[in-house]
Every structure is written in C-alpha cells, then in structure tokens.
Amino acid sequence: MTIFTSPFADVALNDQSITERVFAGLVDRPDEVVLIDGPSGRTMTAAAFMDQVKRLAGGLTAAGLGAGHTVALMAPNIPEYCVIFHAVAWAGGTITTLNPTYTANEVKHQLSDSQAEILLTIPDFMDTARAGAGDLDVIAIGTPEFAALMGDPLAAQVPVDLDHHTVVLPYSSGTTGLPKGVMLSHRNLVVNVDQIIAGGGFYKGEVAAGFLPFFHIYGMTVIMNVHLAGGGAVVTLPRFDLPLFLQICQDYKSRRMWIVPPVALALAKHPLIDNYDLSSIEQVFSGAAPLGAELSNAVGNRLNCVSLQGYGMTELSPVSHLTEVAANRPGAAGQACPNTLCRIVDPESGADLGVGQEGELWIKGPQVMQGYLNNPKATADTIVEDGWLRTGDIAMIDADGYMFIVDRLKELIKFKGFQVAPAELEATLVAMDGITDAAVIGLPDPECGEKPIAFVVKGENAPDEAAINKIFDETLAHYKQLHQIRWVDEIPKSASGKILRRFLRDQVAAEG
Ligand code: 4UV
Secondary structure, eight states: OOOBOOSSOOOOOOOOOHHHHHHHTTTTOTTSEEEEETTTOOEEEHHHHHHHHHHHHHHHHHTTOSTTOEEEEEOOSOHHHHHHHHHHHHTTOEEEEOOTTOOHHHHHHHHHHHTOSEEEEOGGGHHHHHHHHTTSEEEETTSHHHHTTOOSOOOSOOOOOTTTSEEEOOEEOTTSSSOEEEEEEHHHHHHHHHHHHHHHOOOTTOEEEEOSOTTSHIIIIIIIIHHHHHTOEEEEOSSOOHHHHHHHHHHTTOSEEEEOHHHHHHHHHOGGGGGSOOTTOOEEEEOSSOOOHHHHHHHHHHHTSEEEEOEEOGGGSSEEEEOOGGGOOTTOOEEEOTTOEEEEEOTTTOOEEOTTOOEEEEEESTTSOOEETTOHHHHHHHEETTTEEEEEEEEEEOTTSEEEEEEEOSSOEEETTEEEOHHHHHHHHHTSTTEEEEEEEEEEETTTEEEEEEEEEEOTTOOOHHHHHHHHHHHSOGGGOOSOEEEESOOOBOTTSOBOHHHHHHHHHHTO
16 A cells, blocks of 8 residues: 655644634634624624624524524524634534535435534525525524524533534535535544645634635635634625625735635636735635646736645545645645645555555545445445545646545546536436436636536437426526537446446546
8 A cells, every 4th residue: 555644743633613713713812803794894803703603502502492402504604604613513403515606406315414403694594595485493693583592601512423424415416416515523523623734724813805606625625724723804795706805805904815726717817806905915725626736826916926825625634735835836736734644546456555646535534424325335435444435536646745636536527626517417408308418527718627418318209408408497596507419329428327428528628
C-alpha cells in the first residue's frame, strides 16, 4: 500500500460538540458583532448569538423536537440560519439542510428520506415548503410562530456520542445514484474546522462575505463554522450578487474571498471589479470544482493577491486538501490536511499507484463521514477497507504532495459547483410516458463547469422537447435543468446494464 501523508502536523482531536467548538471561539468576545445580514446590515453579537441558540434549543426540546429528532432547514444565508443550525446541535438533534431553490417535489423527497419532523424556512419559500411538506409542520423564520419556538435557555450541550451521533445530514449523490443523506458526526465537523484553521490559517477578526450557501457543506463548515469558531465574523448573503459581494469585501476589509470557479471567472474578467477598493484582499480561495492554473493566475494578478485552491466533498465534512499562502501551486487542488492520508488506486486493478500516476483518490481521516443514511450498500461501496473513502475522482499526487484532480470516475455533474445527480434526471425522464430510456452527462462549459445534457430514446407518443423542459422546470431546481436533448436510438450500456457515460462523453468531445 502506498500512502501519501500530509505535510502538516496532526491536530489534536477535540472532545467538543460542534456548538461547543463554535462557542469556544465566541465566549471571550461577547460584544463583538459576529453575524451581519448583508442586504440590510442588521447585526448580531456573539453574546446575542449564543443566547438565541440556547433559547431555541430549549424551545425545541420543550416542543418535543430536541434530542434524537430531525429538523429540516430550507433557507438562504441569513444570521438565523446559524442560530437554528446550532440550536438543533446543542439540543442533541439532527439537522438536514435543503437547497432553498428546491421545488416542492425535491423538498418532499428529502423530508421523507431524512424523516424530518418539522421544516423551518423563510416566508418567501413558504408555498413551496408547504407543498413539499405534506402533513409536516412548516414554520417561517421571522414570524410569531417562529418566535414562539424560543424557550427557556438550555444551559449546556445535550450529551451525545461525538463519534456516532449524526448532527447534520446534508445530501449528496456520492459516486452513483440518487442524492443520499450524508451522516456527519460532531467529531467530523469539529475536526474539519480545526484541520482547516491549522492548515489554511485564520486571522482573528477575519470577516467573510458569505454567499456560498450554508446548506452545502462548503458554506456550512468553512464560512459559518470556521469563521465563528476561529475568531472571525460572517456577512451573510442570501444569493450571489457581485456588486454587493464586492461592496462587503471592501467595507469590511475582508482578507480572503471564499469562492467557487464561476466567481473566479467574474473576478478575472468583470469590469465592475475596478470600481471597488479590494486592496485588503490577500487571498482568493476556490473549491468545489476545478480551477485551472491560467484562470487562477488571472484572478491573482487582477486582485494583486494569492489565488489558492482546496478540494472537498460532502462525505469529507468537507475538506481533505487545502493550500497555504506560502505554498501555492496554481492548478493544484491542494495538499492533504492535517490528520489526512491519501492513496491513488488504479480503478481497474485495485493496485496502489505512486507519485505522478493517475488513479482514484482515496482518503482516510477523522473527517470521513459515518455513512449514508439507511443505505448500507452505498456506504460499503464508498467506505472500504479499514475506513478508506473512495472519492470517485481521478487524481495525481506529485513529489511535493500536491494533488491534482484530472478527471471524474463517478457519475456526478457539477454545475457552478452544485451537485447534479445524473440518476435523478434520468429517473425524471424515464418516468415520462413515451420515453423508454435516457442517459444524462455533463457537457464541459467555461462558465458553469459542466451543463447537464440528455440522450433520450423515444417510444410511442414521446413528449417533445418543450414538454420535457416543462416537466423539468416544474419538478427540479434550476441547476438541474437540461441544456440539450439529443434523440437517440439506444443508450450504450455495459454487459451488466450500466450506462457507458464515458462513451457518451467521448462521443460529444469528439464533435469538438
Ligand atoms: O460533495 P460536494 O458538493 O462537495 C464540495 C466541497 C468542496 C469544498 C469545500 C470546502 C473547501 O474548502 C474546498 O476547497 C472545497 O464540492 O462535491 C464533491 C466533488 O466536487 C468536486 C469533486 O468531484 C468532488 O468529489 N470538487 C471539489 N473540489 C474540487 C473538485 C476541486 N478543487 N477541483 C476539482 N473538483
């Protein structure tokens, strides 16, 4: 077995819940503003945040929604997001996070799969939330019903098994199939916060313009938890808005921008950038999809800062690779975090590969998830041999320990960093009368990374393109929409019936 180690010293495993870890970064600065609502400028101090977390935890417990219960949250980034997240964790519950742009159909699926007992949302999403929630209680943040959920403060963390209790249940399709609940423990979340701070550095008072969604593990761990625990603050942005983002970075003298590759493109090319004083920015940190060396350098040159990259995955809480300012290598996805081991495994033979060779990236470390909810088969296919997690990404590690993502083995499509599970789109297609088979792949795109396109086999009375698009629009979120439909006679499959996506991808690539 060839094991690649981390260049960083290990961090100690910290026996705290994620909320205790975050509070530890707040208790000695009670009067500091730690959360700011970007559009309105409304602020919340550390003391107010901790007080609200405890009150909501008490209220949820009194309402029978505390320890052992699952609360669903479907909201954009607002300060209350962080309050709800930590109140559920403090009360010993589980929080499942939904994309706020989900349709009722998608909401319904996650609520029933996660066995959530209540859905918290914002007034704007109430109709969709109600339509998806069926008999479940839905409460909107900012309403009297939400205020009534506040109770007597719960003074201490409800004891939980830090290694095995699922505190958060985000959804990911993993290497194959439909989105699955990713069971992350307090240990997973806490250690990743410490790994990121130790490996990537953190400045006291660092303020992030937080537009990366908290429902996704990148925003949840890196923006929300690292900034609160590390001694910083977050300005929450409910959606990406370039002028507001730049304004906040300028006004709060942000030292770092946490971004995804489509934003790198804007930072490199958009004329608006020149209207703001971004001289406080020391680094731009990108993750969630590939960022090429050329674009990375263009961003660094334009903003006169270092342009860094990390690599992560929901199943890894999420970070396994990051880059220090002093050790930047444009185009690399990063070096292994503290406490993180890697292997490069030949997907065909299962043999371990060495420096400079391309194979599937396997990861072992305390940030590896507990498994997929109610899905032992998917768990066993993903976490193999003594805790090694198969990422489904093809990577190469060089002699200095820099990891480069070169391809993707798994089905997953990434549209602007958002996960699109081909299996979900294919299931939507074949559920339509008159469609007998379908395959969905990602079409490379300079702005979006990849766009989902479909190969569809017609039966009798097949729907036309407009009818297919209408159903997609009604049932699936915007980033899961099809950008092209190709009518074909059959879908290429292996002897065992698996769609030969590689064949389709090569066929499209050959068209140039
Ligand atoms: O499960 P997920 O949606 O998770 C993420 C998490 C990305 C993060 C989070 C915090 C960071 O600090 C950070 O640097 C990155 O995206 O999708 C996981 C898949 O996204 C692709 C890869 O296929 C993963 O299996 N991916 C993530 N980062 C990169 C990437 C990257 N730097 N280059 C190429 N692909």
